[in-house]
Amino acid sequence: MEENKTALIWKMAIGSAVSWELAKLIGSDHPYLAPLSVVLCLQSTIDQSIRYSIHRILGTAIGIILTAYLASHLDMNGWILGLLLLGSTFIAKWLRLDETVLHQVALTVILIFTFERKSKDYSIDRILDTIIGVIITILIHMLLSPPDFTKKAVAATEKLALQLSDILLELSNWVHLEWGGEKGQVMKYKINLFLQELHNTKATIELATKSLKFNPLGKKHAAILTMCKMKMEKMNNWYQYVSTIVGTLKDWEKAGHLLSNDQIEVGNHLKTLSEYFRNLGEGKEGNLPSSMNLLQSTPPPSHQVYREFFYLETRNLMQKLL
Structure with a gap:
């Protein structure tokens, strides 16, 4: 600025x-x-x-x-x-x-x-x-130095991805280490803050897009903004996902039935998603590891409804991220 x-x-x-x-x-x-x-x-x-x-x-x-x-x-x-x-x-x-x-x-x-x-x-x-x-x-x-807000848009997008990564890591720690501590309200508050930043970042990208109109550098930087918009689409999908998942985890926590196997798997999946968005925030290629095979697997019928719902929503998110 x-x-x-x-x-x-x-x-x-x-x-x-x-x-x-x-x-x-x-x-x-x-x-x-x-x-x-x-x-x-x-x-x-x-x-x-x-x-x-x-x-x-x-x-x-x-x-x-x-x-x-x-x-x-x-x-x-x-x-x-x-x-x-x-x-x-x-x-x-x-x-x-x-x-x-x-x-x-x-x-x-x-x-x-x-x-x-x-x-x-x-x-x-x-x-x-x-x-x-x-x-x-x-x-x-x-x-003379035509206005270009591409750098600002890239920085805002990467910052948002890192914020998202931190929230996912905190969700993972909730399942792994703080289960039973009723952390759901804290996470809802942080997700609401993320939503505000999501809107602000979209506005920044929109301004950057407008700044390239009639700009001699427009074609050169348009591809960069296209990548930012693709990342924003992924983070928008994540917001819809996590807004639902937090409610599921809260209900699951109240029910008190979390097997150690579920605790490890759910926490690890959230941590993997955290690493995925951290890579996006650091400008690296965000690839979901093959070890996160939710697209191919379905929880056995014996698992509880919370686990089934978590896996269903996570599969839907991964389909949008791929």
């Missing part, structure tokens, strides 16, 4: 300087309008900058068309300004334009109302300088 902030600072400074000089070069008497567009249109991603730029140009054009003539022939007072704002923004709303456009229309109306009678060229300068600022913004955003 610090790298992105540093890049943003440089882009605002360079873009403002270039756009100001370019606006002066074409004869603008209000060159400050160009860097104003640069500062406003520099968004988190190139895609967002382009959309915001379109809204800004559209809002500016509508505001000028509806206000420029009237502003030079009406008295300057708050009531006239309010009526102009009301009329122009309602027209924009009637055209079903975005809320961002409404703000740009209102801003343009205020500035045109204030400066048009002082400088007859203000309206023309405003639209031309806005276009200059927008063009410079998009070019500098694409060519």
Whole structure:
């Protein structure tokens, strides 16, 4: 994130300087309008900058068309300004334009109302300088350290996988070492925290995906984000699995019937899953060992319903992970 902030600072400074000089070069008497567009249109991603730029140009054009003539022939007072704002923004709303456009229309109306009678060229300068600022913004955003949140997405995905590994290891220790200690509530709390991080990581990956749109590095990093999404799908499947399993283990613990053989097998399976997700979190290939042969085996009918349910859910999870 610090790298992105540093890049943003440089882009605002360079873009403002270039756009100001370019606006002066074409004869603008209000060159400050160009860097104003640069500062406003520099968004988190190139895609967002382009959309915001379109809204800004559209809002500016509508505001000028509806206000420029009237502003030079009406008295300057708050009531006239309010009526102009009301009329122009309602027209924009009637055209079903975005809320961002409404703000740009209102801003343009205020500035045109204030400066048009002082400088007859203000309206023309405003639209031309806005276009200059927008063009410079998009070019500098694409060519100078284009925003890319791929590294952040990868780090968030790996961190989530390690968090998941720790929870599975704790579940294994519950079965192996702490059975009868009523640890189910603690595990439910940790799983709920994991769910929050799951949503946050999905949002980070989504932002990273958007940051690659119109980005020269987009194709290079798209494959990395595809891998992150595949890992997220596995962790989402795990969340559904473990949410069910914890309830089963709680009921099994209350029943008090846990044979030593079951204790070893169930605990080991959870530990194996923990190691699988730890490998994912460390950027390694996550392979389930052949010793975890739940896909081929079925618990004998003599086993209790809790064991049968645990094995059934674990088999379903493994089918999704493979």
